[in-house]
Amino acid sequence: MEDRELLDQLFSGGDASASAWRAFLQKYSNLFLKIIWQFEKDRDEVMEKYVSVCSRLMGNDFAVLRKFPKELGLKSSDFPSWLVAVVRNISVDLHRHSQGRRRYPKALLRLDPIDRKIFDLYYWQGYSLEEIGHQLDLRKNGKGTDVNESFARILRMLTRYAPRERKATFPTSVPFNENMFVPDEEEPRVDVALFDKWLEGLPAEHRLVVRMRFWEDMSAVRIARILKIVPQHRVYAILQKSLQKLRTHVERNMASN
Amino acid sequence: MHLTDADIVLLLRGGLGRKRFQSAKNHLADCTECTERLAFVDRLPDFLREETPPLKSSLFEKAEDLVRPKRSNGSWLSNILVRGRVVVAGLAAVVVVVGVLLLTQEERTSRFRADTESQVSLMLMPLDGARVESRSSFYWSSVADAYAYRVEIFHAKGLSLWNTTLTDTSVSLPATVVFEPGSSYLWRVEALMPDTRIYRSEIQKFTYVQGGPR
Known part of the structure; x- marks a missing residue:
């Protein structure tokens, strides 16, 4: 019926x-x-x-x-x-x-623990890639996760692909380090003021794309279709530009402190 | 002001006018709640695909009982009169049933069926438990002296989907009857006899699987 x-x-x-x-x-x-x-x-x-x-x-x-x-x-x-x-x-x-709870971006929750840590250190705390590599003890004895590779993977995943299809894996060659460990049960904390300032500095359309991609974990293809963004790869450009702005924002913040 | 549920549905299927679309986008850029609602509704295909633990049947019945046929809204006097009549009719029915049972003790009929209805062993196609790949016809063996047959198809939970009465011993379903691929259905045939008796076949179950024309 x-x-x-x-x-x-x-x-x-x-x-x-x-x-x-x-x-x-x-x-x-x-x-x-x-x-x-x-x-x-x-x-x-x-x-x-x-x-x-x-x-x-x-x-x-x-x-x-x-x-x-x-x-x-x-x-x-x-x-x-x-x-x-x-x-x-x-x-x-x-x-x-x-209700009323500040949510951590869903797309970031889907990253594997090391990638999430790298993302946090780079974008939230303003570390350089060299510092992150050193802090996380990566490339130990010439082996392990290359921070540049990891960073490229994060960007690729966050801006281009629908991460739902990807299963999180923990690199076996990296020794356990409690600094890297992000417990699954507990949601990571988010720097509310930093997020808000970052978003405020973006144009309205970019803010919406960032929300849909990072917070709601919607694929770039879907976002382009719903928001009628043509050509579709403009969504990737928006996401990359927004992340660059976040990094600049953090660097400025650090310099002023 | 937040987006309405209708705005969200229209936005997702591209049905908002240009002006409303632009103002919805502007609102969403700063409203976490509405973006979350939008993303949630967008997941409908995922919801339809995902498996979840089944509903307890007692809860389905509880939910079903929330809506019952309405009773008359007459005055208290008419309610009493109606109730009084129901009580009298009930008592009369009990007397009749007891009398009939006493008089016809040797022939025990099912309490759930009228005398005119009885089970008959009819050969039915598709058979019980069959997987039906196309909208093939339904066949059954004839019953001597039956003047017509009533065919009925039900959803697996018993709700009637379609029925028809005909003199043939086969029927092709009309296009209005749509089966869901993977769903199970029940069907049976009743043979209508000239002396008003009705012979019922056993209920057969079949599952519709996609593969042929629908």
């Missing part, structure tokens, strides 16, 4: 409404669960939230769902995407403590 038809039946009241609700749940329950899993880690919690989400959707005679037909410009085929947005809002609302 088409979504419009399903909604019409749902809003019609009586027996038809009850059977349409059942069909609606059969069609979308799995999607609801997947969305709720993004906010909850415990299965029982997810199951409990599922019923709460359903209650919110049907509450006040389907007031939430009744908004869909009134949204200008939306087609019936937009219903699943719209529903994702709505159920996400409800899930966030039910999981209040996740």
